Amino acid sequence: MEGNATHNGPKPATNEAMGIFALDKGERTRFFACPNFAALDCLTATFRTYRYVPHTHDTFVIGSVIAGCETWTVRGIRGYAGPGDFVFVNPQEVHDGAPHGSGYCYRMSYPSIELLRQIASELRERDVTATPYFPETVVNDPAGVALFVAAHAAMDVHGDARAGEELLYRAYAHCLVRHARVTSQPATGREADQVTRIGRMIKEHYADDLSLSRLAAEAGLPRHRLISAFRRETGMTPHAFILDRRVIAAQQALRRGATPAEAAAATGFCDQAHLTRAFKARIGITPGAFRAAVS
Known part of the structure; x- marks a missing residue:
């Protein structure tokens, strides 16, 4: 899905104390922590040329492209995401990321395994010990994405942290109910x-x-x-x-x-x-x- 990289999204300030840092020309990143969730990091970025090398996280990656188009490889499959799409990467899954076309702007979050287990337990009203697993890397879900983007913006340094806490909980609960399964990851192969x-x-x-x-x-x-x-x-x-x-x-x-x-x-x-x-x-x-x- 390819979109237009021109957007009316967040306009970052230039104060490094606010978590805003320049990358290459025309590119911006805002990295911030969410104090209402233990060790939850979030990222808002605009990339036109920057490419991630293959890497992993100990956390989940849950986010959405809000303008333009991003492409990446996960589980050996090339994917694309644009506005209205959720992007999911499970812990320890190798992935990269790059602009497709003229670039993209996205909002990303990195919830821990423990946080999503806790929410899954509350949803099921019993302890969940298995790690949630997102079988699809990209899912088109405009309503869910709108909730997530509103939550992410509210948790930002300029937003209402308490409102953001409730919205983000609802967004993660939505993702777990609609797009995850609480089972072990697929078994590996030879050797x-x-x-x-x-x-x-x-x-x-x-x-x-x-x-x-x-x-x-x-x-x-x-x-x-x-x-x-x-x-x-x-x-x-x-x-x-x-x-x-x-x-x-x-x-x-x-x-x-x-x-x-x-x-x-x-x-x-x-x-x-x-x-x-x-x-x-x-x-x-x-x-x-x-x-x-x-x-």
Whole structure:
């Protein structure tokens, strides 16, 4: 679905303390945290040339393009989203993102597994321990999107946080009822046990010097087979997965108040510049901008 990138959406200010940061020419991002929901981050952005590298999140990604058209690859399938479409990405799903045509503006949120489990439990009036799963990456739902966009705008720094809290709860409940199933994710394929073991090792030791030879020896596979199996099962090479986990850990460190240099040193990056390149390629803003937005 391709739309017109010209829009009358939010007009960001230029005060970095408000969470607004320039990317490339003609591009804007506003990253902000929602204090009424534990560790819930939100992003409003306009991208005309910026492209995300393949990456993952520990959280869900729920959002909507409000002008123009975005394209991405999830689960090996190329998709497109425009106004009126929900975009859903499940935790640990590898995805990228890029403008289609002249660009796009979107509103995104990153709810935790715990938050959606809590809402699902309240909807079912019993404890839900399974992780909700969105089987479709893009769903056309203009009414639901209108509710989500209103909630997202209300939660923004200029909005009514209490009204936004209720609206966003309703929006997430709508998404769970209409578009999710509360079951386990689909089973993985061949050599899944080896990949699972190496993935767990990387998650526990991401800051270490994890060479391909060391990982292959741990998996009991030749290096080329480990790369192939890991890419097949996760959508990433082992090295890309290591960088991804380091960026996620750096986000957590920055949220706790670490400086970008401290976060880089603590998470296995060789220096702050290396962290900045990897962070911006996956999150869309620099570590310093992220720290300012969540502090």
